[in-house]
Amino acid sequence: MQMTEPFAATIAAVVPVIWLVGALEVHQMMKIYLASARYLEETAGEAEKLLRDVGERPTSEQLVELNKEIGERLDDGVEQTKVFPPGFLNPLWTAVVAALLLSEFEALRWLATDDPGPRPGLAMYMLVSTMVGFGAVTIVPVAVAMSQALGHLRRGKKRHAAVRDAVEIKVDRLRERVDGYRDEAQTLQREVDAVRSERGE
16 A cells, blocks of 8 residues: 555545534534533422422422432433543544544645655555544444433333333232222121021021
């Protein structure tokens, strides 16, 4: 592999496109992250307000309801902020941009130089840095989308299990009540039978 004019021109044309796509993706991910952070702040504010509303001695029912209401919202927000937070994304994208910037500079310099030579090491560097940039703008969004989808699935399963458990508890309580009514009915029937037998009916 060596530097050629078509190769250098292609690198010089492709690298800015990768920058643009990557910048848009980073911007979009930051918007999602910031929206999740705002959501968490709002939910925390609502939780504080609800705690003030229930007073200093809330009942256990109020606490259970508060935990259920706020807990799900906090779980949603926390789960969303776990998807490639800026602390991970910014250094990664900065390294990719630096590598691409050097490739762009070297491609333009090579094109502008009279008889620059084949420079196989430079050709290999440009190929690798361009492919890393291409991978960053294709693989990271797919990984983020998959992570978000799996997070939604996990939260959906958790909510489904909670609803199922709540329904099972209610069904068990209804069964207990029905059994209680059945026992009362049997007791009443025995009393009626006893009264009838006393009367000789």
